[in-house]
Amino acid sequence: MTPPSPQSSGKERDKRKMEDRALLVCYTDRGKEKMEEIRGLLERSGRTVLSLERPKGGAFLQEYWQQVREIVFIGAAGIAVRLMAPCIRDKFTDPAVLVLDEGGRFVIPLLSGHVGGANDLARFLARATGAEAVITTATDVNGRFAVDVFAKKCGLVLTDRTKAKDISARILKGEKVGFYSEFPVLGRVPEELTPVESRQKLGLFPAAIAVEERAGGEDGDHVLSLLPANLTAGMGCKKGVPRQELEDFLVGRLEALGLCPGQVRRLASIDRKAGEPGLVELAEKWQIPYETWTAGQLGTVTAVTGESSFVEETVGVGNVCERAAILGSGGGRLVLEKTAGQGMTLALAAEDWSVDFDKAVCDRPGAGKL
Structure with missing residues (x-):
C-alpha cells in the first residue's frame, strides 16, 4: 500500500x-x-x-x-x-x-x-x-578525512566545533582517531579512523568520534558526539499557544532525553493545525518542514500507546502527536511517547538510520563518493 x-x-x-x-x-x-x-x-x-x-x-x-x-x-x-x-x-x-x-x-x-x-x-x-x-582546505589538500564534511553529508549534528577542529588537526599530523557507532556502518571506514566495538574503548585514543542517538557519554572531553538528525516531532496544541511556549516545551523534553534541537528534522501534526501560528512559526524558526496529515491518514497508524476519546470526538483520531510523529518519520520508532503540558502535546519518533561512509568522506580515491 x-x-x-x-x-x-x-x-x-x-x-x-x-x-x-x-x-x-x-x-x-x-x-x-x-x-x-x-x-x-x-x-x-x-x-x-x-x-x-x-x-x-x-x-x-x-x-x-x-x-x-x-x-x-x-x-x-x-x-x-x-x-x-x-x-x-x-x-x-x-x-x-x-x-x-x-x-x-x-x-x-x-x-x-x-x-x-x-x-x-x-x-x-x-x-x-x-x-x-x-x-x-587542509584536509582536502592532504587527502584526509574531514569530520565536518562527513557530518554534513551524512545528516549528523556536530555537537562541538572545538573537538572537531582538534580531530582534524590530529588527523593532519597522522594520528589515529577512535570511532564508535551505535548504528549500522556501511561502506569502508576511512584509514584515519580506528573502529571499536564499544564506546568505552574510545578511551584508548587521544581523540575519538562517537555516532550515537544521545550525547552524554562519560568517557572524557576527547570524544566528539555526532547525533543523527532523524527525529520527527509530532505536536498538538490548543488554539493560539505562542511559538515560544511550544519551543520551550519541545526543547525541555529533548534535553531531558539527552537529545538536541538539531536532531529534529521535521514537525508534524493534524491538518486542522496546518495554519496554527505557533506551530508554523516554530518550524520556520528552526528551518524544518511542517507537515500535516488528515485524520484518515493518521488513523492508518495503529501502534500507539493510548487513545483519548475526547480528542477522537473532536478531531477524528484519538492520539494525534504519536501518529503524526510515526508517519512523519516513515514508520519510525517512538523515542518519546505522548506527553502533555499546558495545552500542548508532544511525541518523538526516530527514522531508521545508518552510518554511510559511501555517501561522502572526502575527495580522494577509495575514500567515498561525492
Whole structure:
C-alpha cells in the first residue's frame, strides 16, 4: 500500500525553494557569457538560479546573503572578497561563495568550503566546464578525512566545533582517531579512523568520534558526539499557544532525553493545525518542514500507546502527536511517547538510520563518493 503523503505549509514550500537557490554575479560581457553557461549547468542540477549583471556597490550581497545557498562570482577574486567581507558571520550558516575567472580557467571556493559545500560545487563546475578547481582546505589538500564534511553529508549534528577542529588537526599530523557507532556502518571506514566495538574503548585514543542517538557519554572531553538528525516531532496544541511556549516545551523534553534541537528534522501534526501560528512559526524558526496529515491518514497508524476519546470526538483520531510523529518519520520508532503540558502535546519518533561512509568522506580515491 502506498504510504500517505503529508501536506506542507506555503511557508515551508517557499523555504525549500530558497534553500535550492544560487546567485550568479558578473561584471563584464565575457563574464556574462560564462555566467549563462553556469546558469544552465546549475538549473539542470535542480537549482533555482538568480543572476545579476554589473551590480553597483555591495548592498545587493547583504540582501541575498541569507536568501541563497550558493553565490558564484564570475570575475576577479578580489572583488568577491571585498564585497563579502562585511557579510561573513559563521561557517555553519554562511552560504558557499566561489569565484570563477571569466576565461573559465579556475574555479576557487572562497567561503564555506566544507559545511557550505563550496568545495563540492567547485569540483562539479570544474568537471562540467573543464576548469581547474583550486581547493585550499587542509584536509582536502592532504587527502584526509574531514569530520565536518562527513557530518554534513551524512545528516549528523556536530555537537562541538572545538573537538572537531582538534580531530582534524590530529588527523593532519597522522594520528589515529577512535570511532564508535551505535548504528549500522556501511561502506569502508576511512584509514584515519580506528573502529571499536564499544564506546568505552574510545578511551584508548587521544581523540575519538562517537555516532550515537544521545550525547552524554562519560568517557572524557576527547570524544566528539555526532547525533543523527532523524527525529520527527509530532505536536498538538490548543488554539493560539505562542511559538515560544511550544519551543520551550519541545526543547525541555529533548534535553531531558539527552537529545538536541538539531536532531529534529521535521514537525508534524493534524491538518486542522496546518495554519496554527505557533506551530508554523516554530518550524520556520528552526528551518524544518511542517507537515500535516488528515485524520484518515493518521488513523492508518495503529501502534500507539493510548487513545483519548475526547480528542477522537473532536478531531477524528484519538492520539494525534504519536501518529503524526510515526508517519512523519516513515514508520519510525517512538523515542518519546505522548506527553502533555499546558495545552500542548508532544511525541518523538526516530527514522531508521545508518552510518554511510559511501555517501561522502572526502575527495580522494577509495575514500567515498561525492
